[in-house]
Amino acid sequence: MIKEILLRIINFIYPITCCLCGKDLEAISQYKVCDKCKESFSKIKGNICDKCGISLDSEESLCYVCKKDLKAYSFDKLRAVYLYKGNLRKLVLKFKYSNRIFLYKDFAFEMSNLIKEYNFLRTADFIIPVPLNIFRRIKRGYNQAELLAQEVSVNIGIPMLKNVLLRGKVTKPQFKLSKFERKKNIQSSFTIKNKNTIKNKTILIVDDIATTCSTVSVCAGVLKRSGAKNVYVLTLARD
């Protein structure tokens, strides 16, 4: 009660508006996004590629990339909640670059629901967030993938590991490199510690967005070479 009154007073002095459309929000809104904008996020539904989770127009079971080479991605399967476009894209970019933490509990809730939908995701022994390198982590103050992973871990009851997959700086500037060299370069920035923890285990990698899937694929490859049995990926959004 007192909390609510205080919030109303604060809201009178500093009105809260939706960070996407600018509409005034209720004083007690937990997040800075109005319901209408929230409803505008499009979930991935209908037919998807069984391997990489991309939305498909056809009834086929694999997308063009996966059909051409089933090993194009090093993970076993990827699933994502939303399409990475429109208001959701705007919000994720804010979440990522403007030092503000938006909606991550709601997002993690949706991601947890997806785990309940797909049996194979539930078989994970551990959840591992895609790490940021230490400099970016300090600069930003948080790792958005870790925030989501932590919340999902609590919701689902699968432990999260933070001390296994580590990320250093890429050694060479990416733009100078060929596609193959780029992959090698990203690969060399990830290291594995405490290998025994993941030996023969099923890992669920969590990240916020998968556009080209290259980062999560590299992470999966590194984990598999270090002994992980299966590696699945769960992201908030997918292109």
Ligand SMILES: [Zn+2]
């Ligand atoms: Zn809005």
Ligand SMILES: [Zn+2]
């Ligand atoms: Zn695919």
